[in-house]
Amino acid sequence: MAETETDYAAVFQALPGMVALLTPDLIYADANDEFLRQSGRTREQVVGRYLFDVFPDNPSDSGATGMRNLAASLARVVESGERDAMALQRYDVESAERPGEWEERYWSPVNAPLLGPDGSVVLLIHKVEEVTELIRARARPLGDRARVLEAELYTRARELQEVNERLRRAHAREREVALALQRAMLPAPGPVRHHRAAVRYRPATGALNVCGDWYDLVDMAGEDRIGVAVGDVVGHGLPAACAMGQLRSALSAASLVAGGPAEALDALGLYADSVEGAENTTVVQTCIDWTDHTITYSSAGHLPPALLRADGTVTFLDRATDPPLGARPDRVARPQASVGFDAGDTLVLYTDGLIERRVEDIDTGLARLADALTRHRRSDAEELADALLLDLLPLSGATDDTALVIIDL
Structure with a gap:
């Protein structure tokens, strides 16, 4: 029939x-x-x-x-x-x-x-x-x-x-x-030497959806290097915002004295054991060095940063990814990788609110991000940040917080 x-x-x-x-x-x-x-x-x-x-x-x-x-x-x-x-x-x-x-x-x-x-x-x-x-x-x-x-x-x-x-x-x-606390701990960054940077933070639209997303930019004094990180604490409301503030401050300090991003995340993992609500936090730490034109990075379960080349091609930095903070019972050194860049390239770090959607594979969101970066490759950091939020966030409002950091290389 x-x-x-x-x-x-x-x-x-x-x-x-x-x-x-x-x-x-x-x-x-x-x-x-x-x-x-x-x-x-x-x-x-x-x-x-x-x-x-x-x-x-x-x-x-x-x-x-x-x-x-x-x-x-x-x-x-x-x-x-x-x-x-x-x-x-x-x-x-x-x-x-x-x-x-x-x-x-x-x-x-x-x-x-x-x-x-x-x-x-x-x-x-x-x-x-x-x-x-x-x-x-x-x-x-x-x-x-x-x-x-x-x-x-x-x-x-x-x-x-x-x-x-x-x-x-x-x-x-x-x-x-929670929003007031979050904004107080995530101020607009000052000049990072002579390098152009743009940051954006957009809270979720729901009344209970204030999350623990954060970003951080650190000037490595005495050298032409900066540290850039984004992270996401699991949970919502004031507990997540408080845990976020503690982790952000700890990573900012660790990145100044550690031998690289992986070592900084190792130190953060030890500190996170004493912070209530810090378990399963994801974070990616990068170090941009303009002397030798390299980006060194390490990720604790976070979405991969995107490197937009001047010709419009996009590379996701995913060769040094490890489980989130507190997710591994044994202490093992976190991985670290480096990639070269040229003048005119752009580094983009973000949290999941920018690309993740319900009932959709994460690769679909990453492909959508790569397409938007390619289309707006001639924009400077500030213009690119606004364009990405306009293109990628739902018109009705995101259901998760979004943190975004863009560095013109």
Whole structure:
């Protein structure tokens, strides 16, 4: 028997439950037949219109919270890319037959993301269970007691929403503090001798996604050499930011006295054992020497730096990669490698937020970076930094922090 292609549009319309599709701007992209039937709206009244123009709060109910609660849930899905199940909601709906009259309705919504190829949220799946009749049926045989229980249930649902809102505000405050701490520890670098450098730091868009990304540039006094590093502490929020600050300072000091990047990372690994939250941190340390035109590097599980040649070819520095800090039980000297460079080349160090995307192989992200570097090879460090962020970060915002350092060689 010949295989037939599934008509998913027909499946969507035939779903027995209420389901609508919303854009991240909360415009209805589609709604299935059951959603239109239960809500008492036609397709023309819904599709292409803003959610809260179609279903506003009851203007005569000063305590109505349905619109605010639903907006907060959908915003969480857009920011986190994760499913959000709401508590039972009372959300009155204006009668389609009698405009100006509002019907008391109870809903149980679940909101989920539909992700695009780059991991960003492209649509919101808004699934709703209409439970008004269930509540009314339970209330009829019990009379006054049922009405008391119904009111208590509604009150508890509102209290839960208030608790969620307080938690959201607390998380937002934590994020602000972590960002302030991170910015204080990652200032814009001053001149590194006569060499041009550009740095960028972009926090993730999610309220809880402040991470432990860092960068560092060190002038090797007395010689025409500089040390450049980027790193990423596992975790989020204040603990990650605090661990990041300690590791950055330790590596900066170690790079000044160590015999090379590998030795500096060995010392950092020993120090990391005493820093809470430092395990599995990734970091790459490089030393650029303009006297003999070499870049010496060593990586503790970090993504490889990219060397952009003047002719547009890109080489990833991946010949000295070892496990992250604390990931190896035995103390073994870390590897180190060197590569030559010419005037006009460019060195690029970065963290995973620049290239990694959900459900995508890391090689795809590296290839995307190499292509962008080649296309913008005639840009100076500052121009190249802006171009890479514009080309590579999702328009809806990255789900992970991004640190970026570019050195004109």
